[in-house]
Amino acid sequence: MIVIPTLIAFLVSFGLTRLFCNPASRLHLLDHPSERSLHTRPVPRSGGVAVLGGLIAGGAVVWASYPFSTSPGLGLALSAALLLAAVSFLDDRAEIKPSVRLLAHGLAAALLVGAGLRLNMIEFPGLILILPPWLAVLLSLGFIIWMINLYNFMDGMDGFAGGMTVIGFSSFAILGWQADNPLFTQIGLLIAGAAAGFLWFNFPPARIFLGDTGSSVLGFLAAALSLWGSRDGMFPLWVTVLIFSPFIVDATITLLRRTLRREKIWLPHKTHYYQRLVQLGWGHRNTVLLEYALMLACSFSALLARYLSSGWQAGLLITWILIYSALMVRVNYLERQTTGQAG
Numbered sequence: 001m002i003v004i005p006t007l008i009a010f011l012v013s014f015g016l017t018r019l020f021c022n023p024a025s026r027l028h029l030l031d032h033p034s035e036r037s038l039h040t041r042p043v044p045r046s047g048g049v050a051v052l053g054g055l056i057a058g059g060a061v062v063w064a065s066y067p068f069s070t071s072p073g074l075g076l077a078l079s080a081a082l083l084l085a086a087v088s089f090l091d092d093r094a095e096i097k098p099s100v101r102l103l104a105h106g107l108a109a110a111l112l113v114g115a116g117l118r119l120n121m122i123e124f125p126g127l128i129l130i131l132p133p134w135l136a137v138l139l140s141l142g143f144i145i146w147m148i149n150l151y152n153f154m155d156g157m158d159g160f161a162g163g164m165t166v167i168g169f170s171s172f173a174i175l176g177w178q179a180d181n182p183l184f185t186q187i188g189l190l191i192a193g194a195a196a197g198f199l200w201f202n203f204p205p206a207r208i209f210l211g212d213t214g215s216s217v218l219g220f221l222a223a224a225l226s227l228w229g230s231r232d233g234m235f236p237l238w239v240t241v242l243i244f245s246p247f248i249v250d251a252t253i254t255l256l257r258r259t260l261r262r263e264k265i266w267l268p269h270k271t272h273y274y275q276r277l278v279q280l281g282w283g284h285r286n287t288v289l290l291e292y293a294l295m296l297a298c299s300f301s302a303l304l305a306r307y308l309s310s311g312w313q314a315g316l317l318i319t320w321i322l323i324y325s326a327l328m329v330r331v332n333y334l335e336r337q338t339t340g341q342a343g
Helices: 003-020 047-065 074-093 098-114 133-153 160-178 182-202 211-231 237-243 245-260 273-305 310-342
Strands: 121-124 127-130
Touching: 003 047, 003 182, 047 074, 047 182, 047 211, 074 098, 074 211, 098 133, 098 211, 121 237, 133 211, 133 245, 160 182, 160 211, 160 237, 160 273, 182 211, 211 237, 237 245, 237 273, 237 310, 245 273, 245 310, 273 310
Parallel strands: none
Antiparallel strands: 121 127
């Protein structure tokens, strides 16, 4: 049964994505190159609508198979996702004010927390911190809003966000299987399947992009499943952070770096590490393949962590901190070399 909804999600997403690539489609919404764009020609950005179509089609089958009526807060969580999708779709059609976007993100996050998905504790290898209710709510809201936005920030290269979704949510599915939670496993596979249908047309050279509709909702779903798994004791939050670290580290470090330089962080830019690699001449295909290797390594490490002692888990995290530090130093070195040669 677990395969059928995933296959439906893939096929519907695949069919809709192919349709939206056609200039004759009413949802052939073009994304014209801007200051933060890595592409040089207009590309449709309605792929997120196709992914949502796949999720709805596959989700209808799942809905009939599980007693959702017994799931507390499901209505609020679905309302949050639909609100976010609607506002993001309006933004894709005609850009709305950043303040309106942020308000929608905050409201969606509040609805998800209201549905009972929040961080009641933060767990590190060998250490558990129980959070007071007010801090649990604040940290949960911040985590959800950041995941929504970082997915949007990182959706700027052919095949990047689609690949992260396939690998990341497939890892969620395996975590659900390890924890003997079939519903969690099914939802992870459902999202991965819908993203795979889109990725078929998004891999370099991309014929279509996710747009805000796709990136915002996928970031929201990543946060939702992270909080769900943490709340129900399936895995600690740091496991999720490790799985999605190719997005989280790049977006967070870039934001901090721009803030320290007193740059206007709300303005478009091309200073994410993946953007810098593309501009260094690596191109979309080579850069995204490198990122895929990094995603797979992070996911494998996160899945392996379940079987390690707390000491080995701590060593694993320290190792990844060193790896990311080395990768960032390497990008900086390549830029200096390129600048020196140009001079």
